[in-house]
Amino acid sequence: MPVKPETDPYYRLRHSAAHVMAQAVLELFPEGKIAIGPPIEDGFYYDFDLPRPLTPDDLEEIEKRMRRIIAGKHPFVYRVVDPDEARALFRDQPYKLELIDGLLHGQDEYGEQGSTNTVISTYRHDTFEDLCRGPHLEHTGQIPPDAFKLMSVAGAYWRGDSNRPMLQRIYGTAWNSKEELDAYLHRLEEAKRRDHRRIGKELGLFYFSEDIGPGLPLFTPKGEMLRHLMESYVREVQTRYGYQHVWTGHIVKETLYKKSGHYEAYRENMFPPMIEDEEHVYRLKPMNCPSHMTLYKEMGIHSYRDLPLRFAEFATLYRYEERGTLTGLTRVRALTQDDCHIFCRPDQIEEEFGLALRLIREVLETYRFTNYRVRLSLRGEGGKYIADDEAWDLAERALRTALDHYSVQYEEAPGEAAIYGPKADFLAHDVLGREWQLSTIQVDFIQPRRLGLEYIAEDGQPRTPVVLHRAVTGTTERFMGVLIEHFAGAFPLWLAPVQAVVIPISDERHGAYAADVGRQLTAAGLRVEVDLSRERMQAKIRQAQLQKIPYMLIIGDREQHAGAVAVRCRSGEDLGAVPVAAFIARARAEIEAKA
Incomplete structure (x- = not known):
């Protein structure tokens, strides 16, 4: 989603990086056509009409070219142009010509009516010039060369209209330092690990x-x-x-x-x-x-x-x-x-x-x-x-x-x-x-x-x-x-769909007691499963951990004779043997507190 320069402290950096990326792409594909390239939350994108699909190797090459352009410390220069000059400047760029006509008819860059900006302006750096209101950094050298990364390529219809040409959208991200970039990439990896679509399944x-x-x-x-x-x-x-x-x-x-x-x-x-x-x-x-x-x-x-x-x-x-x-x-x-x-x-x-x-x-x-x-x-x-x-x-x-x-x-x-x-x-x-x-x-x-x-x-x-x-x-x-x-699927006890699983070490010797413990916990208002499958105990524990069930209640000879359960948390912590009534009291207090 595009962001606003007055609310996004990274706007100038990412807007400038988008222009540098566009120059690098046109160097690689001189016959390419360019559309729009705004800053967005956490990054930027630019849409291109190119002679062939982009590959991961292309993104690496584009990044190399961007670093060379950045090293040139080329100033970003603003100027206002009249419609005829703008059309001449972008005579080989059909998407820019459409944007120019739209500006003259009160449209913004997305084709929405209601824009009051009829001024046509451009920003130029090095060999690249684009229709743009800005703002930008002072020069390309202010983009940290080790703090940006091109992330992916996706298809995008021109102006979001499925009846218009399908363009290639390059997404990138840019930050003030390599440390910020690394932290962002780490957050993305953690977000993938926590993706609710994967965990939900x-x-x-x-x-x-x-x-x-x-x-x-x-x-x-x-x-x-x-x-x-x-x-x-x-x-x-x-x-x-x-x-x-x-x-x-x-x-x-x-x-x-x-x-x-x-x-x-x-x-x-x-x-x-x-x-x-x-x-x-x-x-x-x-x-x-x-x-x-x-x-x-x-x-x-x-x-x-x-x-x-x-x-x-x-x-x-x-x-x-x-x-x-x-x-x-x-x-x-x-x-x-x-x-x-x-x-x-x-x-x-x-x-x-x-x-x-x-x-x-x-x-x-x-x-x-x-x-x-x-x-x-x-x-x-x-x-x-x-x-x-x-x-x-x-x-x-x-x-x-x-x-x-x-x-x-x-x-x-x-x-x-x-x-x-x-x-x-x-x-x-x-x-x-x-x-x-x-x-x-x-x-x-x-x-x-x-x-x-x-x-x-x-x-x-x-x-x-x-x-x-x-x-x-x-x-x-x-x-x-x-x-x-x-919560990465590890819900607090009050919210967990299954709050505890009872795991007998031996189904033959401990199965009946495990079922009785399950009935006691259910009667106390807890959501419980009793695992009487043929799997070994460690496999049952592992499965319960993968299901992120808060408590695993292990039952062997000692627990059965003592009227107790051996309590393990999904974190791996072992709380030892606890009387069934004591575990119920502990769980109900935790649920009541929504801790």
């Missing part, structure tokens, strides 16, 4: 099938247990905080989304309509808010004394994501959202924000996401928004006031708001330092008005309530993927 949690369709996960009994534990925990916390759980189905009449404004702004992400007749056209539900607001209306007249009302739902939603964007559990087409809508008076916004803030903090800390930042997502370029300046201004002021009242430090992010209001997004860092947007609190003055929501105020007059949209963990599927990688 190894632990038997979920699968995808072409017979079902892309982006539609299938959860095994263990995977469903993990889902159940995650959702039950949030449900318990929400209930404790005064939220009421509702259910509003899977399909909704299309007309409701036209009233709410979602149809106009969001229909490309909806699954195709299901048509009963002209008046009854249905959509699979892509979001909950119009349904919750309709429920509010159908429940009758509300007094100011009834507010706030807090509706929560674990609802499966359906979004028609592009197939190429689907990624394991973190980007799916069927997603279960821990959604909540708080109907309140304007004077209750601050208090309700504080309640939601405490709830979010409690849940994130339980899941060991203690390092997070808050982003104030506002209207800006690149977003789709329902037009209502007065409502937007009210919502923004209310959200800022609430953030300031609770001393929440935040960064502003224009262009990141949802279609109907600004929001506070909680972006948490996992154990690898990667950032995930998990929780959200949004202030909405627009939808309640569009859908005709009312309450009777203290003066007896009807008023429109404010709605706070709030999600704690976002979606079950995505959050499960994040958790699998955060």
Whole structure:
């Protein structure tokens, strides 16, 4: 995803490295055509139309040429050119000519309408010149020659349009020092080791099938247990905080989304309509808010004394994501959202924000996401928004006031708001330092008005309530993927689908006692398996470790005679023989503490 120069400290470095890479590629393929090459998170890319597919040897050669160019310390020189000069400069580059025409018609480099920049400018270094607004480093020598690496080659349609030419996209990364590069490459290797798609399959949690369709996960009994534990925990916390759980189905009449404004702004992400007749056209539900607001209306007249009302739902939603964007559990087409809508008076916004803030903090800390930042997502370029300046201004002021009242430090992010209001997004860092947007609190003055929501105020007059949209963990599927990688599949005891496995040394001599221990643990509320397979004990222990089961309870003659179990942790630690009742007490205390 492209980044912005004002928010990314590596922007100039990576933008400059992209230009140097483009020069090196054109040196290797003088007849090549170039497209665009922006900095992105952790690196950069550039798209090329080349006479043949690139190979790993080509990437090595391109890197060598880049180091030679860097050593020349060539200045990056900015200049403004008129359209005719630009066309002459790029007369052999069809993608650049298309970009020039787009700039003159108010388009950005991605072909999106709405750009106000009609200035055509270039940056030149050495023999290479490209359409560019910058910024760049002062000269190529400021790129550390041992702190960049070309990572991979992928196919990419020109401007993301499958009807346009397929280009070759070279991805690279660049850092301020070799130490930073090495640390990044180590994080990538660790991320591969923790990949939730691999671990999920190894632990038997979920699968995808072409017979079902892309982006539609299938959860095994263990995977469903993990889902159940995650959702039950949030449900318990929400209930404790005064939220009421509702259910509003899977399909909704299309007309409701036209009233709410979602149809106009969001229909490309909806699954195709299901048509009963002209008046009854249905959509699979892509979001909950119009349904919750309709429920509010159908429940009758509300007094100011009834507010706030807090509706929560674990609802499966359906979004028609592009197939190429689907990624394991973190980007799916069927997603279960821990959604909540708080109907309140304007004077209750601050208090309700504080309640939601405490709830979010409690849940994130339980899941060991203690390092997070808050982003104030506002209207800006690149977003789709329902037009209502007065409502937007009210919502923004209310959200800022609430953030300031609770001393929440935040960064502003224009262009990141949802279609109907600004929001506070909680972006948490996992154990690898990667950032995930998990929780959200949004202030909405627009939808309640569009859908005709009312309450009777203290003066007896009807008023429109404010709605706070709030999600704690976002979606079950995505959050499960994040958790699998955060814990590398080694879930804390309270969250583990199987908490202990009982392993008899000899099935003949110890099998009956092992089964009895399993029954005792199950009766105490623990999730237990008894391994009575024909494998040897060490193989059973190894299998339990591979399954990342927290406790292995070994049973031999001594344990059987003493009414005990020999406790081993998945880490390899041996806790020795422990009476069954003592192990149950230990496990239940650990579960209760969610340690």
